[in-house]
Amino acid sequence: MTLLQSEMAAILVVIVVGFLPNEIWRVLGVLFGRGLDENSAWMQWVRAVATALLAAVVARLLLVPSGALVALPFLLRVGAVVAGVAGFLLVRRSVLAGVLTAEAVLIAGAWWLGVGN
Structure with a gap:
């Protein structure tokens, strides 16, 4: 089997095994x-469970x-969570802004503590 054929086979396996079952x-x-009411009790329960899992x-x-x-250190992790929540709230409740802010703090x-050098 040539290199191109083996790469195509690997890509096909990833699509069949990884992508299609999720999609x-x-x-x-x-x-x-489509037909669900966003304000129904069922959707409120789903939203509550999703929030609890994230927490x-x-x-x-x-x-x-x-x-x-x-x-x-624990205090750095706590600071990153607090900064992430602040970033989330300051940028119109943007999840991306919160995650990027927390990552930047971490x-x-x-770097400041010299961890990982």
């Missing part, structure tokens, strides 16, 4: 979600970090 659920969600992930990253976050703090 099917997204398409079905769009099709079935749990943030709490876990803050209190029981893994990977590179282990090397950063990177600057790690």
Whole structure:
């Protein structure tokens, strides 16, 4: 098998195994979600569960970090969360702004402390 054929086979495997199984659920969600009332009790419950899951992930990253976050002090992680929330609120409730602000604080703090050098 040539190099091009092996690369194409790898791309095909990624599409079939990784992309299509996820995309099917997204398409079905769009099709079935069109008729839902955004203010219904069901959607309020879904929104509450999604918010609770996000809060749990943030709490876990803050209190029981893994990977590179282990090397950063607790107060720096707390500061990044606070800065992220502030960035979110200051830029018209932009999730992207909040995430980028928190990441900037973590990177600057790690650089300042010399972590990872």
